[in-house]
Amino acid sequence: MKKIAAIVSIAITAFALVGAAPAYAQADAASTAAARELFDAMNYRTMMTGVMQQMSQSIGQSMRAGAEAGIKNNPNTTPEQKKEALAKMEAELPAAVAVLQGAMNDPAMIDDILTETVPLYARTYSADELKQITAFYRTPIGAKMLSTMPKLMAEAMQIGQQVAARRITPLMQKLQEKQSTK
Numbered sequence: 001m002k003k004i005a006a007i008v009s010i011a012i013t014a015f016a017l018v019g020a021a022p023a024y025a026q027a028d029a030a031s032t033a034a035a036r037e038l039f040d041a042m043n044y045r046t047m048m049t050g051v052m053q054q055m056s057q058s059i060g061q062s063m064r065a066g067a068e069a070g071i072k073n074n075p076n077t078t079p080e081q082k083k084e085a086l087a088k089m090e091a092e093l094p095a096a097v098a099v100l101q102g103a104m105n106d107p108a109m110i111d112d113i114l115t116e117t118v119p120l121y122a123r124t125y126s127a128d129e130l131k132q133i134t135a136f137y138r139t140p141i142g143a144k145m146l147s148t149m150p151k152l153m154a155e156a157m158q159i160g161q162q163v164a165a166r167r168i169t170p171l172m173q174k175l176q177e178k179q180s181t182k
Contacts, residue, residue, distance in 0.1 A: 027119050027122030027123045028122070028127070030127035031121075031122035031123070031125065031126060031127045031130060032118060032119065032122040033127070034122070034125075034127040034128075034130035034131055034134070035118045035119075035121040035122040035125070035130055036118055037130070037131070037134055038121065038130050038133055038134045038137070039114060039117075039118065039121075041134045041137045041138055042137050042146055043146060044114060044117075045110055045111075045114060047146060047149055047150060048110045048113060048114070049107075049110055050149075050150030050151075051149075051150045051153050051154070052104045052105060052109070052110065053104075053105065053150075054150055054151070054153070054154030054157075055104055055154065055157070056100070056101045056104040056105055058154065058157075058158065059097060059100050059101060059104070060093070060094075060097040060101075062161060063093060063096065063097060063100075064089075064093060065165070067089045067093065068086065068089070069165075069169060069172075070172070071085045071086055071089065072086075073169070073172065073173050073176065074176055075176055075177055075180045076176070076179075076180045
């Protein structure tokens with residue numbers, strides 16, 4: 001359970017950091033209005049709902065893979081302990097996944113993300129720049145980009161997870177080996 005809790009904690013932290021915004025100067029009213037117009041043109045709420053659904057669908061597989069790797073690669077456990085830990089993980093994982101999926105599929109979270117992202121865009125771009133971006137998203141290619149974005153983001157996240165796992169797994173094994181020799 002500790003490994004699952006650690007993975008859940010890492011997943012929540014990573015997810016929070018994706019949306020974390022540094023503090024900048026306050027946005028003016030024109031830029032804020034233009035940012036809202038941009039998000040309407042982007043159909044942002046629908047796009048984010050799609051992104052969250054994609055993430056929600058893959059979170060169980062990602063958590064399982066991470067927990068299994070941690071258990072199987074732990075040099076301090078016997079094969080029997082690994083078998084027991086895998087069985088315990090399988091029993092506890094569905095509840096942890098359900099909690100995360102519930103949070104990720106909560107429409108109120110999309111509302112909060114939208115509310116907190118508008119000022120970020122309004123601080124980053126001028127009202128005129130936001131209007132130009134909005135005009136792009138109202139073109140056929142802009143609309144296509146928006147419609148394909150959730151799928152592309154989900155696939156890109158999977159690629160990122162695979163690349164990170166290939167690099168991080170050997171490092172974690174080395175750390176576990178060092179800890180077992182202490």
